[in-house]
Each structure stands twice: as C-alpha cells, then as structure tokens.
Amino acid sequence: MSAQSLPGPDERVCWPTVQTANIDEYAQVIGMLAENIAADSLSDPQDFSRQARLAAALLPAPIRELLLDFLVEGDGGLLLQGLDVGEIGETPAAAVGAPTRHTGMARQSALLLSSIVHLVGYRPECRGELVQTLVPIRRHQRRQMSTGSAVNLESHTEQCHNLRTRPDFIALGCLRGDPTAATYLLSARQLQDLLPVRTVALLRDPVFYTRVDGSFVDGGVPDEVRGPIPVLSGSWEDPVITYDEDLMSTDSTEHAAALAAVKSVWQVHHSEIVLRPGDLFILDNSRAIHGRSSFAPRWDGNDRWLCRLQGLCNLAVSRFARGDRSPIIEIEGC
Numbered sequence: 001m002s003a004q005s006l007p008g009p010d011e012r013v014c015w016p017t018v019q020t021a022n023i024d025e026y027a028q029v030i031g032m033l034a035e036n037i038a039a040d041s042l043s044d045p046q047d048f049s050r051q052a053r054l055a056a057a058l059l060p061a062p063i064r065e066l067l068l069d070f071l072v073e074g075d076g077g078l079l080l081q082g083l084d085v086g087e088i089g090e091t092p093a094a095a096v097g098a099p100t101r102h103t104g105m106a107r108q109s110a111l112l113l114s115s116i117v118h119l120v121g122y123r124p125e126c127r128g129e130l131v132q133t134l135v136p137i138r139r140h141q142r143r144q145m146s147t148g149s150a151v152n153l154e155s156h157t158e159q160c161h162n163l164r165t166r167p168d169f170i171a172l173g174c175l176r177g178d179p180t181a182a183t184y185l186l187s188a189r190q191l192q193d194l195l196p197v198r199t200v201a202l203l204r205d206p207v208f209y210t211r212v213d214g215s216f217v218d219g220g221v222p223d224e225v226r227g228p229i230p231v232l233s234g235s236w237e238d239p240v241i242t243y244d245e246d247l248m249s250t251d252s253t254e255h256a257a258a259l260a261a262v263k264s265v266w267q268v269h270h271s272e273i274v275l276r277p278g279d280l281f282i283l284d285n286s287r288a289i290h291g292r293s294s295f296a297p298r299w300d301g302n303d304r305w306l307c308r309l310q311g312l313c314n315l316a317v318s319r320f321a322r323g324d325r326s327p328i329i330e331i332e333g334c
Contacts, residue, residue: 117311124219
C-alpha cells in the first residue's frame, strides 16, 4: 500500500485534509471479503450491516490500521484508490430503486466503512436505504441536493439539522466518474487556523440556527428552524464543526459576519478531488465540511454514479429512533 507518511499521535499537523492511499495491492482480498456480504441492504438491512461489520474484522492489518488512524487523527478526508468496480450497467436515471446496492463497489464500501462505524440509514432519505444512489436527476438540477448538478453544492455538514443522530462518517464509492465534477473539503482545523481569534470565538457561541435539509423535508421531516447551536465546538486542537452555507442563519449582525467569514475561507482554501472509478472517499462529518462543483450531465447512461453509505461510531445514541435490531433511523430521530 502506498500512501503519504501517516502522522503519529503528536504529529497532527502532518496529516493532510485529504489523505490519499492506493490500496490496489489489497483489492483482490477486499473484493473477496466483500462477497461475504450477501444480504440485500434494502430488504434485510439488519443482516447487511451485521455481515459488513463481521467481514470488516478480517480486513488486512495495514488497511485496518490506516482506517483506525484516520478515525483518531484524520483531518477530514481519506481517499482510498484502487478498488475493483467490476462490470456495471448504465447509470440509473433515478436514485430510488436503482441497482447500486447490488454492485461490488457498494459491498466494498460497506466493508471498509464498517471498520470504523456502524452503518445506518435514515428513513426520510432514499426510503432509509443503507446504500444510497448518487446520480444526477433532471428535476433536481438546480436544487441543493446530492442529485443536483447545474449549481455548486454549497459547503455543509451532512445533516446539519440533525442534532441527535447525524452521521459521524460518510463514504462515497465511485462506480463511474465525471472529470468536471469535483468534490470539495475544508477541515475545521484549517478553518480555525485561517480565521481571526475573535471570529473563531463568535463561531463558538450557540446563537446559530438551521433549517431542515430539503431531502429530509421531502421525506416527511417537518420544515422547521432548529437551534440555537454553535458552528464550532469541542477542543481548540481538534474542533467539531456544524455548518450549512445554504440553511444556517443567526439573528446577530456580528455573528452573521462570522458566518460570512466561513464562506470566504471555504471559497479560497477548500481541497478539491475528482473521484474516479474504484475510488472510495471517506469523510469525517464532524471534522470537515464538504461540497461539490457543478457539472453537466449528458443523460446518456454514462453520467457520474456514486454509492453513499453513512455510519455512527456509537450506535446507542440512535437507539431511541430505531426498531429492534434495525439500523434504520426513523423520522423522529432526524
């Protein structure tokens, strides 16, 4: 496995916002382990998540060590390259009912993500599917959604509105790429380093509000204002970020200027990657905000096609909103 030097516990500054590792020498064994995930993630999400978790324990030690180091010391993103996509059909025209969950890339993504989290789905979003389909959809072109394409997907924490069961990590597995579609990332550590101390202090005040993400409103979550919450929290050395460029606001003029400063830093300093087939991009949803450039789908069956999975480090925090043994978080937990 080739990768940049990984940081030790006292060398956090050495870990880049996007750590890249080529794992093609392990691609065959990862593919074989992923075949142990035989359950259907839609009809039997309990067994799918259980099988993925058990198979993850058999991953080669260097892969598990890399993922664990990212969990503990990472700065936002881990890009794994070299997975085997295998044969796939045309890019689906819709996210619901797509064959994404049956692909080898979906199983490999579930396997690798399960090394650090428990897979979860959210009932209001994509019917609660553990394996979500991210493809451009014509009627969503100008919406601030993962299925949009004609506008930049603005910087955000995934499910900023979800104050109780927000995913800790997100995995984006690329089945088919688009060279003009760039994924953006900015870590909370970077943001703090680039802002005046006074602005950082303002962002740590719990005076910010957010509306509910449109995809969750579409799925039945009330369209309401939630908060107050801080944008930055946790330790100064390893801050937590909760932010949505499109949905977040505040009643304070001074704090609104601090929000505007976040956007200004984002526009200049975000990292940029273009996902290619066989790439798996894992994002730390508490340490970084992300977004995506606009792009122009051709609608010819060869457009960008990703699978997305999400997970919690502590599954118990969502117990109140899940059925017995179910990994699906119901509306009351969103």
